[in-house]
Amino acid sequence: MFVYDWLSDNAWVVWAGLGVVLAVAELVSLDLVLLMFAVGAFSAAAVSLVGVPLAAEVAVAAAVSAGMLALVRPNIVQRLHSGPELTTGHDALVGKVGVVVEPVSELDGRVRLGGEIWTARSYDPQTTIEPGARVSVFAIEGATAVVYPDD
Numbered sequence: 001m002f003v004y005d006w007l008s009d010n011a012w013v014v015w016a017g018l019g020v021v022l023a024v025a026e027l028v029s030l031d032l033v034l035l036m037f038a039v040g041a042f043s044a045a046a047v048s049l050v051g052v053p054l055a056a057e058v059a060v061a062a063a064v065s066a067g068m069l070a071l072v073r074p075n076i077v078q079r080l081h082s083g084p085e086l087t088t089g090h091d092a093l094v095g096k097v098g099v100v101v102e103p104v105s106e107l108d109g110r111v112r113l114g115g116e117i118w119t120a121r122s123y124d125p126q127t128t129i130e131p132g133a134r135v136s137v138f139a140i141e142g143a144t145a146v147v148y149p150d151d
Helices: 002-009 011-029 034-050 054-081 089-093
Strands: 097-102 110-113 116-122 134-141 144-149
Touching: 002 011, 011 034, 011 054, 034 054, 089 134, 097 116, 097 144, 110 144
Parallel strands: 116 144
Antiparallel strands: 097 110, 097 134, 110 116, 134 144
């Protein structure tokens, strides 16, 4: 009976201990699930200090854990898994500014983009862009840059 009496008087210690164990176990799993259960256990420990019955403590632990799993965890996981948008290759040239080396028309021409000479054509078929003019890249089609005058 002594153990039961002590546990009923100090249930917050059991809940806090469970919370610590779950939080440490989260360091191994890194799924953010055990951490949500740990928050539920710490909530139950706080409620236990007020002196509510064991059934209420369990209900608080379950409700807080479920709420954390449903509402908080998805947002945290999304933030951790999404990084800055990384554009590589030819897509990184779209929007860049270059200089016309040979006249650019609807059929052909040459521009210097990022230190390289690219085959280019004008985005507007009626426009011819003269050498020395600054252009912006609208798209890359194969090995040809589609450009328009940079105003």
